[in-house]
Structure formats: C-alpha cells, structure tokens
Amino acid sequence: MSKYKVNLKINNIPVSVDEGTSILEAARTLNFTIPTLCHHDDLCVAGNCRVCVVEQKGNRVLPAACATPVSEGMEIMTNSLKVRQARKHVVELLLSEHNADCTKCFKNGSCELQDMSNDYRIGDHVFLDLVKDRERVKDISSPSIEKDDSKCIRCQRCVRTCADLQAVSALAVTHKGNEMKISTFLDKPMNDVVCTNCGQCINRCPTAALTERNYIDEVFDAIYDPKKFVVVQTAPATRVAIGEEFGMKPGTRVTGKMVTALRRLGFDKVLDTDFTADLTIMEEGTELLTRLKEALVEGKEVALPMLTSCSPGWIKFQEHLYPEFLDNLSTCKSPQQMFGPLAKTYYAEKVNKNPADMVVVSIMPCTAKKFEAERPEMRGSGYKDVDYVLTTRELGMMIHQAGIDFQKLEDERYDNILGESTGAAVIFGTTGGVMEAALRTAYEIVTGKEVPFTNLNIKPVRGMEGIKEASVKIKDVKPEWSFLEGVELNVAIAHGLANAKVVMDKIKDGSANYHFVEVMGCPSGCIGGGGQPMPTNMEIRKQRAAGIYEEDEGLTIRKSHENPEVQEIYQSFLHEPLGHRSHDLLHTHYVPRKRH
Amino acid sequence: MEKKIKKVDLIFGKVDYLDILDKSLQRSRDEIILDVIDSGLRGRGGAGFPTGLKWKFAKNEEADQKYVICNADEGEPGTFKDREILTEAPEKVLAGMALCGYCIGATEGYIYLRMEYNFLLPQLHEQIDAFNKQMKERNFEFTIFIRSGSGAYVCGEETALMESMEGKRGEPRNKPPFPTSQGYLGKPTSVNNVETLVFALMIAKEGPTKFKEMGTFDSRGSKVFSVSGDTPTPGIYELELGMTLEQFVEEFGDGDTKAVQVGGASGFCVARKHFKETLIGFEGIPTGGSMMIFNSTRSMYNILHDYLEFMEEESCGQCTPCRVGCQQLLKGIEAVKKGNKQPSYLEELQKLSDTMRIASKCGLGQSVPNPFNSIINNFREEIIY
Amino acid sequence: MTRIEEFVKEQAEKHGRDRNSLMPILQAVVQSERFLSEEAMVAVATELDLSTADVFGTATFYTFMDTFPRGKNIIRICKTITCHMKGKDAIVDTLEDMLKIKLGQTTTDGKFSLLQANCLGWCHKGPVMLINDEVYPEITPEKAVEVVSKYLKKG
Numbered sequence A: 001m002s003k004y005k006v007n008l009k010i011n012n013i014p015v016s017v018d019e020g021t022s023i024l025e026a027a028r029t030l031n032f033t034i035p036t037l038c039h040h041d042d043l044c045v046a047g048n049c050r051v052c053v054v055e056q057k058g059n060r061v062l063p064a065a066c067a068t069p070v071s072e073g074m075e076i077m078t079n080s081l082k083v084r085q086a087r088k089h090v091v092e093l094l095l096s097e098h099n100a101d102c103t104k105c106f107k108n109g110s111c112e113l114q115d116m117s118n119d120y121r122i123g124d125h126v127f128l129d130l131v132k133d134r135e136r137v138k139d140i141s142s143p144s145i146e147k148d149d150s151k152c153i154r155c156q157r158c159v160r161t162c163a164d165l166q167a168v169s170a171l172a173v174t175h176k177g178n179e180m181k182i183s184t185f186l187d188k189p190m191n192d193v194v195c196t197n198c199g200q201c202i203n204r205c206p207t208a209a210l211t212e213r214n215y216i217d218e219v220f221d222a223i224y225d226p227k228k229f230v231v232v233q234t235a236p237a238t239r240v241a242i243g244e245e246f247g248m249k250p251g252t253r254v255t256g257k258m259v260t261a262l263r264r265l266g267f268d269k270v271l272d273t274d275f276t277a278d279l280t281i282m283e284e285g286t287e288l289l290t291r292l293k294e295a296l297v298e299g300k301e302v303a304l305p306m307l308t309s310c311s312p313g314w315i316k317f318q319e320h321l322y323p324e325f326l327d328n329l330s331t332c333k334s335p336q337q338m339f340g341p342l343a344k345t346y347y348a349e350k351v352n353k354n355p356a357d358m359v360v361v362s363i364m365p366c367t368a369k370k371f372e373a374e375r376p377e378m379r380g381s382g383y384k385d386v387d388y389v390l391t392t393r394e395l396g397m398m399i400h401q402a403g404i405d406f407q408k409l410e411d412e413r414y415d416n417i418l419g420e421s422t423g424a425a426v427i428f429g430t431t432g433g434v435m436e437a438a439l440r441t442a443y444e445i446v447t448g449k450e451v452p453f454t455n456l457n458i459k460p461v462r463g464m465e466g467i468k469e470a471s472v473k474i475k476d477v478k479p480e481w482s483f484l485e486g487v488e489l490n491v492a493i494a495h496g497l498a499n500a501k502v503v504m505d506k507i508k509d510g511s512a513n514y515h516f517v518e519v520m521g522c523p524s525g526c527i528g529g530g531g532q533p534m535p536t537n538m539e540i541r542k543q544r545a546a547g548i549y550e551e552d553e554g555l556t557i558r559k560s561h562e563n564p565e566v567q568e569i570y571q572s573f574l575h576e577p578l579g580h581r582s583h584d585l586l587h588t589h590y591v592p593r594k595r596h
Numbered sequence B: 001m002e003k004k005i006k007k008v009d010l011i012f013g014k015v016d017y018l019d020i021l022d023k024s025l026q027r028s029r030d031e032i033i034l035d036v037i038d039s040g041l042r043g044r045g046g047a048g049f050p051t052g053l054k055w056k057f058a059k060n061e062e063a064d065q066k067y068v069i070c071n072a073d074e075g076e077p078g079t080f081k082d083r084e085i086l087t088e089a090p091e092k093v094l095a096g097m098a099l100c101g102y103c104i105g106a107t108e109g110y111i112y113l114r115m116e117y118n119f120l121l122p123q124l125h126e127q128i129d130a131f132n133k134q135m136k137e138r139n140f141e142f143t144i145f146i147r148s149g150s151g152a153y154v155c156g157e158e159t160a161l162m163e164s165m166e167g168k169r170g171e172p173r174n175k176p177p178f179p180t181s182q183g184y185l186g187k188p189t190s191v192n193n194v195e196t197l198v199f200a201l202m203i204a205k206e207g208p209t210k211f212k213e214m215g216t217f218d219s220r221g222s223k224v225f226s227v228s229g230d231t232p233t234p235g236i237y238e239l240e241l242g243m244t245l246e247q248f249v250e251e252f253g254d255g256d257t258k259a260v261q262v263g264g265a266s267g268f269c270v271a272r273k274h275f276k277e278t279l280i281g282f283e284g285i286p287t288g289g290s291m292m293i294f295n296s297t298r299s300m301y302n303i304l305h306d307y308l309e310f311m312e313e314e315s316c317g318q319c320t321p322c323r324v325g326c327q328q329l330l331k332g333i334e335a336v337k338k339g340n341k342q343p344s345y346l347e348e349l350q351k352l353s354d355t356m357r358i359a360s361k362c363g364l365g366q367s368v369p370n371p372f373n374s375i376i377n378n379f380r381e382e383i384i385y
Numbered sequence C: 001m002t003r004i005e006e007f008v009k010e011q012a013e014k015h016g017r018d019r020n021s022l023m024p025i026l027q028a029v030v031q032s033e034r035f036l037s038e039e040a041m042v043a044v045a046t047e048l049d050l051s052t053a054d055v056f057g058t059a060t061f062y063t064f065m066d067t068f069p070r071g072k073n074i075i076r077i078c079k080t081i082t083c084h085m086k087g088k089d090a091i092v093d094t095l096e097d098m099l100k101i102k103l104g105q106t107t108t109d110g111k112f113s114l115l116q117a118n119c120l121g122w123c124h125k126g127p128v129m130l131i132n133d134e135v136y137p138e139i140t141p142e143k144a145v146e147v148v149s150k151y152l153k154k155g
Helices: A023-029 A081-096 A112-119 A157-165 A200-204 A216-223 A236-240 A242-246 A255-265 A273-296 A312-321 A323-328 A335-350 A368-374 A392-401 A423-429 A433-447 A479-484 A497-508 A538-554 A564-574 A580-586 B017-026 B029-039 B051-060 B081-088 B090-104 B115-137 B158-165 B194-206 B208-213 B245-252 B300-314 B320-338 B345-359 B363-367 B369-384 C003-015 C019-033 C038-048 C052-061 C081-085 C088-099 C141-154
Strands: A005-010 A013-018 A075-077 A145-148 A172-174 A181-183 A210-212 A229-234 A269-272 A358-364 A388-391 A467-473 A488-495 A516-520 B067-072 B108-113 B143-148 B189-193 B222-229 B235-240 B257-262 B268-271 B290-295 C073-078 C112-117 C129-131 C134-136
Touching (some): A005 A023, A013 A023, A023 A075, A081 B345, A157 A172, A181 C052, A200 A210, A236 A255, A236 A538, A242 A392, A255 A269, A269 A273, A273 A335, A273 A423, A273 A433, A273 A564, A273 A580, A312 A323, A312 A368, A323 A497, A335 A368, A335 A564, A335 A580, A358 A392, A564 A580, B081 B194, B081 B222, B090 B194, B115 B143, B158 C019, B268 B369, B320 B345, C019 C052, C081 C088, C134 C141
Parallel strands (some): B067 B108, B067 B189, B222 B290
Antiparallel strands (some): A005 A013, A145 A210
16 A cells, blocks of 8 residues: 555554554554454454553544554543543443343353453442343354344444345345344344354454354264264364364364364264365266367357355355345355265165264355255255354364363274365365366366376465456367367456456356456455354465465365276266266255355 | 624525526636535534535545435424525525536435425425426536435434435445445445535635634634524524524523523433533534424433434434443433432443443444433432432 | 425435435424324335335334324423423323323324423523424413414414
C-alpha cells in the first residue's frame, strides 16, 4: 500500500508505521496486545465490540484500536485507568447478555469471552442478568452446525465470514436495539436455509454460539459395543493440524502419533481417507479425459469445464447457487464417501466382517462432511456408508478425554487395505492439491512421462492466492490420446466460496475457458476447514500447507496411480475406473436446491 | 430579566431564492465557503460541526462524484422544526442544497426524509421537480432526489443515514473516514441538517456579518426551537442564540416549571435551580432545537424511563456499550425503583454511563449518559422512591 | 410469475437493481401490501441478487417494515415523552376497546393494526396518531374514535 510513514507514540514509546496501519497493528509491533473480540485477521473491520478501545490524547472519546488508523503525532495509551474501566465494563456487559454456563459449555476452555473474563478477573456479576428474561432456543436442526443465541455476543464475525469469505450470507444481522441478533431468513432453522455447512462461522465464533454438532459420545458408544467393528478414516488435512489441540505448532506433522492415538482410543482398524483420495484421482482423472475425448473427438455436448467434487460445502453451494452447472461437477464422490462404501463391501469381505456390524467413522477437517454423510444417496453399500463424522477438534477432545498424552506418543502406521496412500493424496489437504495430484497422474497416463515440473512439484497451482490459473501444454502424447496432442489444458483453482463464486460467474458469462477447475469450499482448502483447530488465520494456514507439502515430499510414492493398494483394488474388485462397480459405489449425483 | 428573547425570521421569511442562487453562482466557491465559515454557522441538527469547514473539506476532495445530503430524518424526541421548515420554506432548503452543491462540486443532492413525514412527499416531489427544472434552465448541473427512511432514529446519524441510503441496515460507520472524504457510495459527501442549509442560503444572501452579530461567541446567529411539554405556547420559534434557560422559561414556561430537557432524549435535563446560569448554546447546553418543559406534576422517573426505553429500542445494536448499556440502565432504574437493587446501584449505573459516553461507536450511545446523569444528579430521590 | 413477483420486478425496473435501490423497493412493497411477506422478500432478493437473510436483516432494522401480516390500515400512536404526558395512554385504551384488540395486534377482519411508535415529530400537538401516512395531531379519545370510524366506513 502506501509507503508514507506515520510517527506516533503508544504507551509513551515512539513508533513509526505505514500510513493506514490500525492502532491495533501498530501496538503489535511494540509487543502490546490489545484485546479484541469482533476483530479477526481474516475479516473486514467491524469496530463494534469495543473491547479494543484505547485512550488517545486530546480525544474526548476512546477510539477502537482495530478500526482507527494511526495518524501523525498520535499519542495512545492502551492500558490507562480510563481504558481499563471501559474495557471491564464492556466485558461485563457482554457477560450480562451471555448465557455463562461455562462449566457445562462445549467451548469451556476455548472461549475467547471466557479468556477475557479471566484476564480481567470479572468476579460477581455487577449488572443484571439479561439472559434469563430471553427465550432460549438452540437450533440443532442441522447435522453439521448448532446455533445457540444465548451464547452470542453479536460480534458479527460469523456474518462477515458468511458474506465476505463465503458469499453465501445464510446468516445476517437482524432486528435492532435490544432485539438485535444474528439470524437467518425469517429466523428459519439452519437446515432450512442456504447454509453450506462449511463451518467457517464456527471457526471464527469467539464463543459457543456456533459449534459443530458433536458425535463424540456416539462414537465412544460404538467403540465399546462389542458387537461393532469400528473402523476410522482420517482426512489428509487432519495430520498437520491435530497437534495444535495439544499445544504443538501449526503444520507439525503428527500422522504417526494420530494413528497411535486412534488405536489407543479403541478403533478396531485405523485406515486412511488418503487411500480414497488416490482413488479419486483415478476416477476423476479418467472422467476428465473421457469428457475431453467426448468433446474433442466425438463432438458431443459435454459439460466443461469439469469441476471437482471433493468439498461438500462447495457441492451444496453449487446446488443452491448454480444449479444449472450441476452437470459440470465431477460425478466422483468425495474421498470420505468413496471410503464408506468400499469399507462396507470390498474391505468387509477382505476382513470377513458383516457390514451390518461395521461402523465407519471419519476424522475430518470439515463440518460439511457431517451433512454429506447424511445425504440419502450416500448408501452405496446398502448401509449408511459413513456412520459418524468427527471434526479434527472433536478427535482432539476424545484424545484429551481418554487421557492420552499425545505429544509423547510413538509413531505407528495405518493398518493395511484402505490404509496405503501417496503424496498425491496428502496434498488434497490444501488448495491446489487435487489439481496437482490429478495433473501428476493424467499427464503421465496421456504422455507416458512425468509432469514437466521439477521434482513433481507443480508450483503454479500452489499458494494462497484466491484464484489461481494455469495452463499445461500437452505434448508427445501416446497414440491412443492423439486428440490431445498440442492441447493447452486450462485449469483454475479457487478456495473459499467467495472466490468460487467469482470463477463460476466467469464460467457463466463465458469469459473463462477452463477445462478443469478445482474448488475447495474453505479458505486455503481443507487445512482451513470448518472443523480444524482454532484459531485460524492466514499464517496458521500457510504453516499447515507447508506441513502438507513436506509430508508429500517425504513419501516415496507421490503419484496416485502408483499406489499399490489402488492397483490391487482395480485388479481384484473395481476392474477399471468409471467401471460398473465404480459407478455403483464411487459416483453420485446432485440435487438442485433453491437459492432462497 | 436582562433582555427579552429576540425572535428572528431568517428561516421562514420568503426570499427570492433564485436570485440568491444566481448571484452566488457568480461568486467563487471559496468566497462563499469563507463567508459560511466566517459567519460561525454550526450544524443545526445537534452535533454542531462548523458548516463552512465541512463544505471546505468536501470541496478539497478530488473525486469524480460528490453528493449533498439534506438530513431530514428528524427523530429526536421533542424536535419537529425540520418538518415545519420543509412545509413552509421548502424552496429555501432546495436552494441551500444547490448552494452546497456548487460550493463542494456536487451535482446530485438527496433529501433523506423520515418516513413519519411521508405526507409531505407529494408536495415535496412537485417542488423538487420544479426546482430541478429551474436549475436546468440556468445550465447549473444539480439534481435533487428524495429518499425515505423507514422508522429508525439512528439514521439521523450521518453515516447511518448513508448506510440506509445504500440499502443497508442503518448502522453507523467507523470514523474516520469522515463523510466529507468517503460518504455516500464512498464519495465525498456533505450531510447537512435542513435548517443549516437554509441558514447557509441566508448567509449567502446577506453576508456573514448580520448572522455573526447575533448570538454568542461559540453560538452565532439564531436557531429554530421546538417547544413542547408543559407550556401554554408549544410550537416552533426562531430565536436569537445566547439566552439563558431562565429567560427561556420566563417566555415559555407555565409558571410551574421544574425542569427543562434541552436537546431531546439525547440532551440534558436542567433543574430549576440551574436555569439562571445555563446558557442555551455550545457554551452551555446545546440543542438541535428540542426544548421539553416539565412542570412539578411530572415524575422524572417516568421521563427518564421513557428516554431509556426509546434509546434501548432505537440503538442500532451493533456496539456493546450502547446495545447492552441501554438495557442495563433501563432495567437498572426499574430494579432500584422496585427495591431489587440498592440505591447505591445508581452510582454503578452512572459509572457505566460514563463508559457509554466514551466507548460507544456513535453519537447515540455517547449521548445516552446526558439525560441519564443529568436526571439522576438532579432528581435522585424521584428515581429511588 | 405471481402478482407479488411481478410487482417487485416492476419496482426493480423502476428503481434499478443496485443495492441502494433496496429501500425504495421494500418501501413500495410495504406501501402496497402493508408488510413484507416471505414471497416478497424472496422476490426482492432474486431481483437484486442478494441473500434473503440480508434482505430480512435489513428490513427488520426498520420499524416501519413489518415482516409479518398487518392490517389494511396501520394505526400508530406516538408513545414518546410529550405524547405520553399529554395522554396517549387514554387513546390506546380507547382504540383497544373500540377495535377489540391489544397493542401490536391486528383485527380479525384484517382492517386495522394498532401499534405504538417512537416520536412522530408532533410534540407540540400531542398526542398524535398516524394512520398509514395520514397524521392526526392533538387527538382526544373521542376524536380518535371518530377518525378510526371513518376508515372503518371506507373499508
């Protein structure tokens, strides 16, 4: 931005920062933390909670540090008596309209309001309790997200998330004055509105007003039910994030510890969604090549660009907002939902279990996966394919509850059959990963050669830019793919639904000429998923992404088609990508939903 | 009584507004702005920002589009003068807008009219059409539009008003940026009260001196007052500034005045014992025009309760001190009255109101302490017992 | 297209489809229908490419934009301080008796809703009553009955 420097004093210490910097950011450079609630690094400025007020010399009122840019000669006090009194009052006021049943609360110990109350040693309630006069209705209509208004402090982070990051606006600020609240269209239940279940609102909610629907008890019940054979699958992005639940640095790779912990929790088999991620590449890559062939050779009306279908938040977004483009979505189920039916058919047979006695549990960075597992079409095995979906956070809670000292665990390996995977599968966890994995395989199928990028790292599709575009020129193809000779394959990658909307609008108005588009519903992809540890911000997500790419580089097999278990399943069970069995078990269809 | 209150007729008197505009368009913009600054005119909606300065700031901004907004969202309890001005002298308001447009370089003007005054619309539309035509005939590019509110007091706050015009909830914005640099649709905007615009026109007509000579150092000129409550002569009066409350009550009271609420629900309550030393104006107690007179039969508890109920409902609700603070003050005095809280709880509430004054996002929350503290300080017994 | 959808479309064409046309469009619907129905809000959201939650959130901010059915005639009695002092309670009582409804309710025939409002800007002529856009200052219980009776006759 601007290069002009502004000089000011914060707590009597001179500091020089770029013009346009907020007081909050300027204070950070001096290692002063000003408390915040409505502020979030991912979101636009609100300035409405007023916890961050500071004293400014010569100003009658206390400006909000998050919303006030620095100016020349400014003198700021971040902890004067006036500030302390005002800040304490603000926290007390928030508590007075907050259902502070902390010991019984799902967010006990991870609530920003509770922390603040603790920091300021708010003792007895000075002010009147405003909660008890209000009707308390907790919305548990959604299989993914619970909404409890009695916990809401009206910071509007969720509203800004839903609007600015996700372009959905299922949540809005409604009413005014003492009746102002965060609600949906006509106060409808969350399950009846355009909510994509992405859970980004949960990730940014400072209290327990928005939480995931948790299934911890159900899963423990299954584990301790002697009649049940409980298998668990873990999504790629969980292994670089779960460590945060135990105080480890974001991006720390704890795959082996996670496997050990799952075994100690009592799961009968610990398997990997990464296996079905590799399988997804086989199916989706083949689907793309088939569509291209149909379009280029047979001149058929084929829906292009093909859009990825791994992200259930994105799928529901598409169903609500762009139902006319449902044919463009790959028919591939997400890796979670490919795993479920294979576990209850192929795997059940291999391990000689009755699928009726099997329970499939997923550990996902995602809240939308909870909804996805409930979709009526997800019963390819003849049973509910995936029984319970837990977020990374819920798994963290289970490990805590079981008294497992996660940091000290030895590494163990996944069980085999549906446990083997490649680097290509791991990178599904971050934006650009599916695209990179697909290119590694498709290019090789078509040309017989590895993708022309150093060390298989397709850098142009990596990084945190909201929308990435790339072109790959296909050269020296095998005879059976001659129609692709010289074709420039145009791809795009979007993460976060607001970016997805931009891409979709370009596709809709014809200004983009893509063949293949990867979309992940959450900012930065699954590593930034709605079920991941909190807090979240760009820095944390970059560290998780770095962990993902390290994991990939550390693996010997880094191309999905080289996964021996994948080769085995095609040989003995599926026979070929897009084959009859694949169609029954691994592919799905979508339903148009209303925008409003 | 030192002197009788002087009645003035700058606002309602008929003038040849086209002549004033024609002559003004011959002058330089800076010259007119300097006159407005020199006159000492301050915003008549209540906040009292120097009008000339506002115009100067807006004028100095570089932008492809600028706007003039006439704030006719008169919602302050006890204020009804803008309705009267729009009824009696609408052409002067429109001309004031055009003058502002000329000075700051705006080609569009909007009147934001509160919905409660919708009955004025047919007549205003006619006048605006005629006025727009007159401007066109002069080759002066300035078009006026009218927009309605829908029942939200806080939209009188200028940034909330612009949010509302942009089709959003009328929630006040963070400042800076100020409207003169980023206002309606992000463009430099001068938002002026109805009455302010007419005074500006009159200053353009007569020069700054006549206006400046009236009133006091900080409160120049005259002001339209809305007088209501326990008075034999409720109504609208343009009076020279600089009078004391004693003089005012002498003129308008019913002989039994116990207190006057100056400045509406967001203003101050002055008890009889302070009438003599209280100047009405920026040196003393400023008002956007609202003067509510209470005689000894009135319960100050009821009055405070009404004000707080009003604020609790009309707060936009976005910022904590105002949204929750208003509820706590209201429920707090109820609790004290019922004996559920000790009288000393009022001191806790007064401390809270001090926080609201300095920590709220906009003028609404910041001014709730005005009636609260002034009524409690003057009539503590009435609140408790 | 339903009648409401057509009406909203007309309004969108008249005022434009930018966000800053939202208020005039919603106001036109309220003017015509007395409230914003689900159907109307969906139509507005569709025309302006907004989310319905956003439309609902905006509408509920404004006291005069009801999102549930109101009577053909909306009576609003000013409740703020001076009108309170000058006897608005008696007006409310009288009209409650006359219309056989409580504050906030609508008559079963859908002809009247009886509401209170914050300051209507007629403090010198309180108590004041607004019926739709018509103002009735210095109202007495007798005058209130007389005025409402006229609306009753008009149907």
